[in-house]
Amino acid sequence: MRLPAHGSNPEHLFSALGMDSPAEIIDFSVNINPLGAPAAIKHHWESWLKEIADYPDPSASELKEAISTHDGVPASHVLAGNGASELITLIARYLHGKKVLIVHPTFSEYESACSNENCTILHHIVHPPNWQLDKEALQHKIKVVDAVFFCHPNNPAGVQYDSSAIDWLIDGCERSKTLLIIDEAFYDFASSPVTSIQKAGDFSSLLVLRSLTKMYSIAGLRLGYLAGSPELLARIQKSQPQWSLNAIALKAGTLCLNDSGHSEQARSYMEAERARLLSYLSDRGFLHSPSAVNFYLFKDPSLDDQETLFLFLLRKGLVLRHTYNFPGLHGTWLRAAVKRETENNRLMEALFEWKQGN
Ligand SMILES: Cc1ncc(COP(=O)(O)O)c(C=O)c1O
Known part of the structure; x- marks a missing residue:
């Protein structure tokens, strides 16, 4: 097939x-919130039409302020993207030719984006039914790669690890100066979410990726963001096209994040x-x-x-x-x-x- x-x-x-x-x-x-988009999007839709005549704000400052309030991170620690997928592509471009570890089974875009950038790809497979991380094997691999992609909670199993396991991973990557990308695209569907976003600015080797397309049911609008140190984000942003985020997505994203x-x-x-x-x-x-x-x-x-x-x-x-x-x-x-x-x-x-x- x-x-x-x-x-x-x-x-x-x-x-x-x-x-x-x-x-x-x-x-x-498709893993989208079945309750749909916030009603306020429909309510504001017509008033946003005037936005499409102008270029969108390339610094996405209003959206970044909303992210800052929502997640408790400084706006300078945030890079917004045309969906989390665009940010994965930008990270892969930044990692061009490097050695990358992907914790599988997981979202296939990490591997295709990194393959397109001639990265050498290693796998660490987590097995059902327990989905244990096997720290010993993982620790060894972390030391020999430049970056690790880790989806948390994991797609496709939906497994969420406890914060001590995630902290162990963050500390291990920081010690070996391995870039760790934690994709939290689905974190907000968990009843007790475990997130590392507030650590992203403090650890030089940590990036936390978020998507707004799932929880807010706006996959067609495309919107995501990345949290990390301003220096690292600036290097990743270099290959982002100008005006990558459209004006309606910027408006809708701000509204979504303010609608707890x-x-x-x-x-x-x-x-x-x-x-x-x-x-x-x-x-x-x-x-x-x-x-x-x-x-x-x-x-x-x-x-x-x-x-x-x-x-x-x-x-x-x-x-x-x-x-x-x-x-x-x-x-x-x-x-x-x-x-x-x-x-x-x-x-x-x-x-x-x-x-x-x-
Ligand atoms: C784990 C994970 N990360 C990122 C994405 C991409 O999200 P976006 O729609 O924001 O590009 C997906 C899409 O399915 C996903 O499953």
Whole structure:
């Protein structure tokens, strides 16, 4: 099977498989807040139209002030980007030709961006079902590379480590002068988020990456940011195109960060809905990852490769994220987003039906 490398845009998946798209599709392959964007975005939308005649503020100062208040970091310790993806590309460019360690299974963009920059790539695989970090092996690898990419909470398993494990990683990288990039794109879906953002300015070798596209459901607008020391950010910013962030995204991002009620509501919805889904899966004999966020891995343990279950769900219009391109998983799990209750019920009904027939 030649399948798309990312979730979302399910029409590409159906076409890659030569399947007709069912009349109704529920896309569980994209990890976006099911409660949608803050209502205030719609409310302000028309008033933002006047912004598009001018060039956007290249220093993103209003947005950076909002980030500073939201995260308790100085605005000078922040670089805003056209989605976290742009910032990953800029970091990879900064690391051109260097040796990079990627803790897998994880978001595939770290590896493709670093490969494009002729980096030498090492893997450290974290294995299910415990997803333990294996500090001894990791410590050894940290010393021989220039940079480490670490997604936390991790995509695709949704695993969140305790802060002592993350501090151990930060200290180890700082000691060996290895740049550590912690991607916190999903941190705010956890009921008790663990974040390293406030340490980013104090440690010369630490960058913390954030995305606004998931929690605030603005993937089409593209918005993310990076926290780190001003010197390091200045070097990374060198290859960022001028006016990379559009004016509407700057307005929307500022508004989102000032709307703490939105993320609080999403967190409490997630906590209840994730628990309902995961306990259903366990009760029906499926295995799942111990996710702390808005997506999870699951599998039917009677199958090694989950392809038949993946196709069974696709025929019902339920689009899951395959794991063939996640090193360490190779299609042996499926990833699903936690969506709205009625949509999650559809998945649960289909899985019940699957179990009846298998
Ligand atoms: C872990 C992780 N980091 C970063 C990104 C990119 O986010 P953005 O939409 O801000 O580019 C994604 C997108 O799925 C992701 O899963």
